[in-house]
Amino acid sequence: MQPLFRTLQHQLTAHYPVSEAKALVKMVLSDYFHINWMDHYMGKDIKLSPNQLDELKDIIARLEKFEPIQYILGEAYFMGIPFKVTPAVLIPRPETAELVHMIVREQLEQRVSILDIGTGSGCIAVSLASQLPLAKVTALDVSLDALEVAKYNAKSRQVDIDFVQMDILQQTPAGRFDCVVSNPPYITAVEKQDMQPNVLEYEPSLALFVHHDDPLLFYRTIATKALLLLRPNGSLYFEINRAYGQEMIALLESLSFKEITLHKDMYGNDRFIKACR
Numbered sequence: 001m002q003p004l005f006r007t008l009q010h011q012l013t014a015h016y017p018v019s020e021a022k023a024l025v026k027m028v029l030s031d032y033f034h035i036n037w038m039d040h041y042m043g044k045d046i047k048l049s050p051n052q053l054d055e056l057k058d059i060i061a062r063l064e065k066f067e068p069i070q071y072i073l074g075e076a077y078f079m080g081i082p083f084k085v086t087p088a089v090l091i092p093r094p095e096t097a098e099l100v101h102m103i104v105r106e107q108l109e110q111r112v113s114i115l116d117i118g119t120g121s122g123c124i125a126v127s128l129a130s131q132l133p134l135a136k137v138t139a140l141d142v143s144l145d146a147l148e149v150a151k152y153n154a155k156s157r158q159v160d161i162d163f164v165q166m167d168i169l170q171q172t173p174a175g176r177f178d179c180v181v182s183n184p185p186y187i188t189a190v191e192k193q194d195m196q197p198n199v200l201e202y203e204p205s206l207a208l209f210v211h212h213d214d215p216l217l218f219y220r221t222i223a224t225k226a227l228l229l230l231r232p233n234g235s236l237y238f239e240i241n242r243a244y245g246q247e248m249i250a251l252l253e254s255l256s257f258k259e260i261t262l263h264k265d266m267y268g269n270d271r272f273i274k275a276c277r
Contacts, residue, residue, distance in 0.1 A: 004048075005029065008060060015064050024069055028059055031073055066198040078123045081130075083153050085121055088145035090207045092123040095265040096183055099239050099272050100127045102263065106235070107132055107179060114138070115175075115229060117168050117182040117222055120207055122150030122161070124181060129159035140164040140173060143206065168218070172225050180226045183239035184218035185210045215244060216251055223255055223275075230277040238273045245270030 005025055012021035029035045033052060048056065062072055070076035070091045076083055078092035079100065085091055100123075107114075111134045116125040119139035129137045139161050141147050147163050154161045166173060168184075187209050210217050219238060226236045236257065240248050245262050252260050257275035265271035 008056075011060060012063060015066070024063060027069055027073065028056070028063075032059065066196070067202055068198045071202060076121075078121075079127055081127070081157070083121050083123055083126070084149055084156070086145070086149055087202060088143060088204060089121040089149050090203055092121060095267075095271055096123065096239060097127075098263075098265055099181070099183070099237060100124055100131075102272065102274070103128060103179065103181060103235075103237055104131045107135065110134065110178075112136075112178040113176070114179045114181065115173060115177045116140070117173075117180065118142075118184045118207070118218075119150050119163070120146050120183075122153045124183065125150065125161050126153050126157050126159055128181075129154070129161055130157050136162075138162040138164065138173070138175070138177070140166045140168070142167045143204075146204075146207075168225070169221055173229060175229070176231050177229050177234060178231055179235050179237070180222070180229055181237040182218070182222050184222065186215065186218070186239075186241040186244075188215050188241075215241065216247060219248060220251060223252060223257070227255060227277060232277060234277045236275045236277070239271060240273055242269035242271055245273070248273050 008025045009021050012024055016024065033048065033056070059072055063069065068091055070085050071087055074084060074086070076085045076091050079097045083092060112132070113136045114128055116128070116137065116139040119125050119141045122139060125137050125139035128135060137159075139150060140163070141150065142165070144165055147165055151163055164173065185207055188211070219240070223236060230236065238248065249260055249262060252273070252275045257277065259276040261274050262270055263272040263274070
């Protein structure tokens with residue numbers, strides 16, 4: 001088994017840094033083929049069947065084309081919990097978990113109604129519903145395929161969420177909420193040149209990109225509608241493009257939001273913003 005591991009790692013180092021290649025091979029063997037890693041480490045002779053070897057060959061070929069391992073395995077971990085992911089949804093990022101933690105800290109033990117706009121895999125909505133048992137959570141997305149993934153994740157976590165298919169640029173949700181949260185498309189076309197191929201070629205562009213001529217389109221639309229959707233003193237939370245922190249503050253000030261605070265992520269980038277109605 002150890003020669004197989006070394007062979008696969010060497011094969012992937014032509015495309016990935018050594019540490020990343022090692023991590024990918026370990027994930028494939030342990031998470032996909034359920035090989036006990038300690039058995040491997042101790043040198044136990046573990047054999048794969050011919051069908052498994054064919055599967056392994058296919059997986060390595062996909063990795064060599066930079067397909068994200070999360071799509072290959074069909075799941076990604078978010079806040080320590082496995083979430084189903086498909087190419088219809090973005091792969092949850094650890095930075096987004098910081099946004100969830102922020103909301104949970106501020107809304108804990110309150111009977112709040114929460115609206116998640118652009119839910120994707122449902123990682124934000126499902127995590128909030130799991131950690132805020134008194135909350136009523138509504139989640140919407142323009143993509144029916146994304147909503148199917150989010151519904152699966154909600155069912156897996158045994159949380160009750162009201163899912164709605166809606167284009168927030170064209171429609172306005174019904175109801176009033178104490179909290180509106182969104183991680184909308186915020187990458188501009190000019191930023192594509194700095195992106196890795198595993199993101200650019202495989203993750204859904206619908207959820208990633210906004211036209212560079214109007215990079216705050218989704219934020220302006222959602223914030224404007226949030227004035228109608230939020231109850232007095234309700235909170236608006238955004239994950240944002242790190243390049244537009246000050247522009248976001250100015251936008252929210254122009255709409256008469258108050259108590260606007262900009263927060264950095266774990267890497268020191270302007271990443272989250274909160275405002276009150």
